[in-house]
Amino acid sequence: MNTLPAGDLLALFLHFLTLSLLSIGGAMSTAPEMHRYFVVERGWIGEADFTTAIALAQAAPGPNVLFVPVLGFQAAGLPGAAAALVGILLPSTLLSLGVSRWGASRRDTPLVRAFTAGLAPVTVGLVFATGWLLALPFLGDPAHRNGALVLITLTALVTLRTKLAPIWMILVGALLGAAGIA
Template identity: 60%
Template sequence: MPPPPDLLSLFLHFLSLSLLSIGGAITTAPEMHRYLVGQQHWLSDTDFTGSIALAQAAPGPNILFVAVLGWNVAGPAGAAAAMAGIMLPSTTLVLAATRWAREHQQARGIRAFTQGMAPLTLGLIVATGWLLAAPYVAAPEHRLATLALIAVTLALTLRTKLGLVWMVLAGGVVGALGWV
């Protein structure tokens, strides 16, 4: 039996993740998974993956998955705690930093920081993608289809200018048809 959700702990954990979410909140999904599924046992692995898939399929901002995770942990109060935690520090920091960086955009340090963040962001996104694909790659009945879908998506991303929205839509259709 999982412990009852502690909204303050949920808020504080997402508050700390906000400062690590370089490249967007989705880059911290592995740590969210570790905390919500592995440590607190508030969600199952399936609930966690389903929450992200549902939010990513819905129109709107990419960060909606945080609200869905919070909702699945503790209903409306959980959604509010998770969203406030993830949004408050990063929003405040981004507003202050962008104002300062705009005034100093030609400084060597600012240019170096901007260029150095690209590989970090890419690595965090790859880790998140692997976390979400791992349960399907591990299941023998889904392994080949999942790996094929990953390979096709990677090839289309690298070789075409096809929008990512179309690839997400195609992945949703493939999943809805039960091919993955």
């Protein structure tokens, strides 16, 4: 963990404020620009730190956007983490609140009806693609392929057939994985 002078902390905050409105499809879409700024231009953190931030956010519970405060933390400790998280969320959140209220009050107009109907199949396709991309690394790993395939299939079946809370399935996955079975 490092510390940065107040001027650099402000620059970090402003940089995330501007990236916020560009992060269509999620904060991960601006990761290449964050890499350029943090690692290449400013040299606040190293290459390995950047990869670690993304891996940690994916392993930890919660939204993947949390790789952003980890970058801030690596560069400037807790103040950096807070500045990064507030910066990346504030503009997009205010815009989303305004747009969703605007849309909700015009729910029955042809344009808004068409918007939600036209987007729905694209959304479903993207969720299938996400499932595929998450499963793919296991298919290319001969040592764990069969165990992982069983775990993926069982999880999907239990989710479709029961009301079991996800945390129990995740716990079973963690235990089987730690034991080297899956």
